[in-house]
Amino acid sequence: MEAREIVFDFLEGYDLLGAFWVTVKLTVYSALGSLIWGTLLAGMRVGPVPLMRGFGTAYVNIVRNIPLTVIIVFASLGLFQTLQVTLGGGDDFEVINFRLAVLALSLYTAAFVCEALRSGINTVPTGQAEAARALGLSFTQVLRLIILPQAFRSVVNPLANVLIALTKNTTVAAAIGVVEAAYLMKDMIEAEAQLILISAIFAFGFICLTLPTGLLLGWVSKKVAVKR
């Protein structure tokens, strides 16, 4: 008891759980945003309108090749400080930076969600789409009722990898001053002489976030996989 108190003394005054909670919030909001936008992009890329197909392809190719850091820093320096886009955050820098980070993470991750979904659409046997068309369903109906439900079930694993990558990518938000785990870690390392211990704590925190995600979604993917 005594020894433990001395070793972890330096944790006093730092909101460790709070920082990881911000990481979790960033992950969840960005995951939802990128899932919606990524699905729309995938729909555009396989759809019948040539212009939308071109837009989807261009979007994915451009966004995948820009570093996330550039997008996030641009959101802060370009969108906020130059163009005064506040996303309804008022004067509160913390809220604004958080929302900008969510926006940037969503826009970036959507490209990967779109690619994962598209490969999932390719795994659905052509007979499914042909049967749906034979019933007279329109493109949106084919996609919504027949293809996407099956595609989603087959891409749980790739999407889990995207989610894990997203969880790790939320640390980039530290670059624009969102007080999440990596930001707090940098702070603590500068103020305390406990480098190894601090790093170990944060590494452990991220392992606690990413490992269960992988295991849980791996189990889900086996559960929901379409038996063919």
Add this chain to the structure above:
Amino acid sequence: MTTSVLFDAQGPRAKQRNILYTVVFVAAIAALGWWVYTSLDEKHQLDWVKWEPFFTSVQPWETYLWPGLQNTLKAAFFALLIALPLGALFGIGRLSDHRWVRMPSGVVVEFFRAIPVLILMITANAAYSEFTDIASDVRPMYAVVTGLVLYNASVLAEIVRAGILSLPRGQTDAAKAIGMRKGQTMRYVLLPQSVTAMLPAIVSQIVVIVKDTALGGAVLTFPELLASVRPMSANYGANTIACFTVIAVIFIAVNFTITTFAGWLEGRLRRGKKSTGAVVGGGPDGGVETIDTPKLVAEDGHKV
């Protein structure tokens, strides 16, 4: 006329509808574009003065962009150079018959794959300043390379493992039958063949490495391409938007070249007669397609 299994060949009504969708979509894009244009114009970000330095003089290229790009590529190059052999070592280690080699390799690989690369870079930076006497002006570079090596070596280890596992069992059996030892089997039979299967995934990993160097610029004062935004926009009259545009274009050009090369390589290897046809695909943002140990990749669908 495009056809797809997802929609019927378009009749006159469908064509009309598509034209309607196109018009609506163009209108939405145009509205967005107009908003971007007016807000940029309002802040005088579109003034020619702010864009001119990039087109009329070599100074921004000579002073900021080219050195920045050089640092970006240098860090990526060294990271790849060190991570490749390390990754091969751990990838092969995970396939070892000996438990005491397999287990530690597995733990190391899974550990560094689960941690954000930024955390690794920050730790490396602090560790170098505390325990070594590396000069403070090159320390960020060392830290960036260290972080990239630790993360990418573990990703490359998974790629190597998946590549070796993608070979048919008969290869190992045949090598055993002619009396090769385990090391010989690996060196003369398995590795040379699996390299072709791994190459596209390795090349796509280079894109991830190049992109991750930007972290060093944003967080660790590593003078790479992204870090040149602040001094540039301070020097050329707050042309933040112009600077970001130029930098994004450079990143896209570099990475698009690598991605295209990877795609071409993958297509070529898939068609190739000499390889087994199995190709290890790149995962999202680095890594291979699955995170847990069984059934790794091989995009041709055959279970490894």
